[in-house]
Amino acid sequence: MTNLNAKASIGILGAGTMGSGIAQVAASAGHPTILFDSNPAMLEKSKTELNKTLSRLLEKSKITKEESDTIIQNIRYANSMSEMGSCKLIVEAILEDLSVKQQVVKELEEIVGDECILASNTSSLSITSIAGAARIPSRIIGLHFFNPAPLMPLVEIIPGLATNPDLLPEVKRLMLDWKKSPVFVKDTPGFIVNRVARPYYGESIRIYEERWNDLPEGPTGFATIDWAMKEFGGFRMGPFELMDMIGNDINFTVTETVWKQFFHDPKFKPSLTQKRLVEAKRFGKKSGQGYYNYIQEDKFPEPFRNEHLGKKIKDRVLAMLINEAVDAVYLNVASCEDIDLAMTKGVNYPKGLLKWCDEWGASNVLAVLEDLHREYSEERYRPSVLLRRMAKEKSLFYQ
Numbered sequence: 001m002t003n004l005n006a007k008a009s010i011g012i013l014g015a016g017t018m019g020s021g022i023a024q025v026a027a028s029a030g031h032p033t034i035l036f037d038s039n040p041a042m043l044e045k046s047k048t049e050l051n052k053t054l055s056r057l058l059e060k061s062k063i064t065k066e067e068s069d070t071i072i073q074n075i076r077y078a079n080s081m082s083e084m085g086s087c088k089l090i091v092e093a094i095l096e097d098l099s100v101k102q103q104v105v106k107e108l109e110e111i112v113g114d115e116c117i118l119a120s121n122t123s124s125l126s127i128t129s130i131a132g133a134a135r136i137p138s139r140i141i142g143l144h145f146f147n148p149a150p151l152m153p154l155v156e157i158i159p160g161l162a163t164n165p166d167l168l169p170e171v172k173r174l175m176l177d178w179k180k181s182p183v184f185v186k187d188t189p190g191f192i193v194n195r196v197a198r199p200y201y202g203e204s205i206r207i208y209e210e211r212w213n214d215l216p217e218g219p220t221g222f223a224t225i226d227w228a229m230k231e232f233g234g235f236r237m238g239p240f241e242l243m244d245m246i247g248n249d250i251n252f253t254v255t256e257t258v259w260k261q262f263f264h265d266p267k268f269k270p271s272l273t274q275k276r277l278v279e280a281k282r283f284g285k286k287s288g289q290g291y292y293n294y295i296q297e298d299k300f301p302e303p304f305r306n307e308h309l310g311k312k313i314k315d316r317v318l319a320m321l322i323n324e325a326v327d328a329v330y331l332n333v334a335s336c337e338d339i340d341l342a343m344t345k346g347v348n349y350p351k352g353l354l355k356w357c358d359e360w361g362a363s364n365v366l367a368v369l370e371d372l373h374r375e376y377s378e379e380r381y382r383p384s385v386l387l388r389r390m391a392k393e394k395s396l397f398y399q
Contacts, residue, residue, distance in 0.1 A: 004088055004089055004117070004170055004171070004173070004174040007031075007032075008031060008087075008088035008089065009031065009032045009033070009034065009086050009087045009088055010023075010026040010031045010032070010033045010034070010087060010088070010089050010090075010091070011033075011034045011035075011036070011084035011087035011089070011090035011091070012026070012033065012034070012035045012036070012090070012091050012093065013036055013037075013081070013084075013090060013091070013092040013093065013094055013104065013108075014036075014037055014092060014093040014094040015035055015036070015037035015039075015042040015043050015045070015046040015077075016037075016042065016046075016093065016094075017147060017148070018093040018121055018145060018147060018149060019035065019037070019046075019091075019093035019094075019121075020035070020046040020049060020050065021145070021147065021148050021149030021150050022091055022093060022121065022145055022149045023035045023046075023050075023075055024050060024053070024071065024075075024149070024150050025145075025149055025150055025178050025180075026074075026178065027070075027071045027072075027074035027075045028067075028071050028150070028178075029177055029178045029179075030070075030074065031074065032074055032076070033074050033075045033076070034075075034076050034078050034083055034084050034087060035075055035076070035077055035078065036077075036078040036079075036080070036081050036083065036084060040079070043077045046077070047077060050071075050072070050075070051072070053150075054068040054071060054072065055068075081107060081108070081111060082111055084108070084111060084112065085111050085112055085113075087112060087116055088115070088116055088117065089116065089117045089119060089174070090108060090112065090116060090117070090118055090119065091119045091120075091121055091143055092104055092105075092108075092118070092119070092120050092121065093121040093145075096122060096123065096124060096125060096253075098125050098126075098129055098130065101120060101122065101125065101130050102129075102130060102132065102133035103133070105118060105130060105131070105133050105134050105140065106133055106134075106135075109134060109135045109136065114136060114139075115139075116139065117139050117141060117167060117171070118134070118139055118140050118141075119140075119141050119142065119143040119171075120140070120141075120142050120143070121142075121143060121144060121145055122142060122144065123144055123191075123194055123254065124189065124190060124194060124254055124257040124258065124261075125257075126160070126187055126189075126261075127140060127141065127142040127158050127159070127160035127163070127187045128160035128161040128162065128187050130160070131160045131161075131162050131163070137160070137162035137163075138162050138163060138164040139163075139164065139167070140160055140162070140163060141157065141158065141159055141160070141163050141167055141168075141171060142156065142157065142158030142159070142160070142187070142191070143155055143156075143157060143158075143171065143175075144156035144158065144191060145180075146193070146346050152345075152346065153179070153180055153181040153345045154180070154181050154182075154183065154193070154341070154342055154345040154346035155175045155180045155181070155182045155183075156182075156183055156185050156191045156192060156193065156342065156346075157171055157172060157175070157182050157183065157184050157185070158184075158185050158186075158187050158191055159184075159187065160187050161187065168184065172184075181341060181345045183334060183338035183339075183341055183342045184334060184335070184338060185333060185334045185338065185342075186331075186332060186333045186334065188331070188333055189257070189258045189261035189262055190254070190257075190258040190261075191333075192328065192333065192334050192338065192339055192342040192343070192346070193342050193343065193346040193347055194254050194258060195258060195324065195328065195333070196321065196324045196325050196328055196339065196342075196343060196353065197321070197343070197347055198255060198258060198267075198268055198324065199267075199317060199320035199321050199323075199324055200229075200239050200242075200317060200321055201239050201242075201243055201251060201255065201274075202255065202268070202269070202270075202271060203316060203317045203320045204225050204229070204238075204239035204240065204313075204317055205239075205271040205273050205274060206271070207225060207313060207316065207317070208221050208222065208225060208273070209271070209273055212313075214306075214309065215304070215309065215313075216304050218301075219291065219292055219293070219300075219301045220301045220302070220303065220304060221304075222238075222240040222291045222292065223238075223240075223292075223300060223301050223302065223303040224303040224304045224305075224306075224309070224310070224313075225238060225239060225240060225313055226238020226239065226240050226241055226303065227303035227305065227310065228303075228309070228310035228311070228313035228314050229313070229314055229317060231310055232310050232311050232313075232314040233314045233317070233318060233350070234350035234351075235349065235350060236348050236350075237348075239317070240290075240291040240292070241291075241292065241300075243274070243284065243290065243291065244284030244285055244290035244291055244292055244294075245284060245285055246284070247283045247284050247285075247286055248274055248277045248278050248282065248283050248284050248290050248291075249278050249283045251274065252270060252271075252274045252275060252277075252278050255268065255270045255271075255274075256270045265379075266378060266379045266380040267324070267379070267380050267382075269380065277290060277291070315368055316368065316372065318356070318360075319365050319368035319369050319372075320369075320381075321353055322353050322354075322356060322357045322360070322365050322387075323365065323369055323383060323384050323387060324353075325339055325340075325343070325353035325354055325357070326353075326354070326357060326362075326384045326386050326387045326390070327384040327386065327387075329354065329386060329397075330384055330385060330386035336354050336397045336398070339352070339353070339354060340352020340353065340354050340355055354397040354398070355397070355398060357387075357390075357397060358396045358397055358398055361391075362387055362390035362391040362394075362395070363391040363394070365387060365391075366383050366387055366388060366391040369381055369382075369383040369387070370383065
């Protein structure tokens with residue numbers, strides 16, 4: 001088995017934001033790092049952006065001049081994929097397209113040795129499916145970093161059906177060496193974060209679409225829901241400002257992908273409201289307009305600060321989030337500890353959702369969901385079997 005020590009060469013395929021960020025992380029940990037992209041302009045841009053980033057870190061005394069020079073020296077910008085032949089681990093961070101990723105796996109296996117680990121940074125595609133194209137599927141694994149990779153601590157480690165289990169402790173140790181917070185997750189749609197977080201967006205949009213409980217129309221309605229989740233839930237960003245920051249095109253695509261992969265489960269149903277924004281190219285901050293207008297100075301309207309309304313909004317969205325986290329435990333997606341760690345480290349939730357369930361009480365969460373289920377008669381609001389059991393037994397996730 002490959003020994004991923006500090007001297008091991010690391011390959012990164014794709015010089016976009018994610019690939020460049022992962023290369024910076026590997027180089028910062030002392031690894032000789034090879035960054036390849038089929039587009040030379042992307043490599044040049046990556047080099048320029050890295051120099052800017054390191055200059056800013058130097059100015060803020062976050063790193064020393066020696067550390068900056070070492071990171072730069074550790075990264076080699078490759079003109080050909082064949083230059084990755086000596087790598088012990090290669091992380092691909094390319095287009096979210098299964099056929100493209102499978103083709104890359106085939107090409108890499110013609111170049112690297114049999115001991116080289118091939119990892120995918122996919123956020124929504126099956127690792128098992130990617131490995132289906134491999135000559136040695138046992139070496140394929142998922143390493144899902146979060147953007148920006150140098151700053152976000154979470155890494156989801158996803159073994160496929162054929163992944164050699166001996167790789168897991170080795171890859172986890174490497175991620176810890178890279179000062180990351182690794183979690184293990186089953187190869188299921190959305191993994192932990194992109195699965196469990198879906199209601200934060202979807203249920204918030206649903207509340208807005210309903211003109212629910214005298215919720216104002218337009219941007220004031222978005223601002224009111226954002227205010228409710230920050231004021232009463234303690235979230236750093238509201239769902240609509242967060243979707244605008246992520247990009248509505250990206251957020252919608254992830255939702256649609258998870259929904260399709262779960263065979264159109266209504267829990268993950270995408271929103272027409274967001275689809276229309278994407279069709280209008282209102283992607284959010286990067287396009288200048290999304291749920292909010294970022295071109296005008298007064299882009300964020302004042303919310304309707306009604307405490308009763310705000311708490312009802314928070315309870316509804318939070319109950320849906322907790323239910324999804326509980327269901328992930330029930331279906332063995334990941335451990336309780338890893339699910340809570342993923343949500344706090346990956347999307348900066350104020351606390352783990354399972355810990356939150358213990359504090360609020362499973363019976364109280366269940367009551368909110370059962371009220372919704374009775375009112376709407378939709379499977380979208382079905383409580384997890386585990387949540388029902390915990391409410392009945394008055395049990396906790398953490399003793």
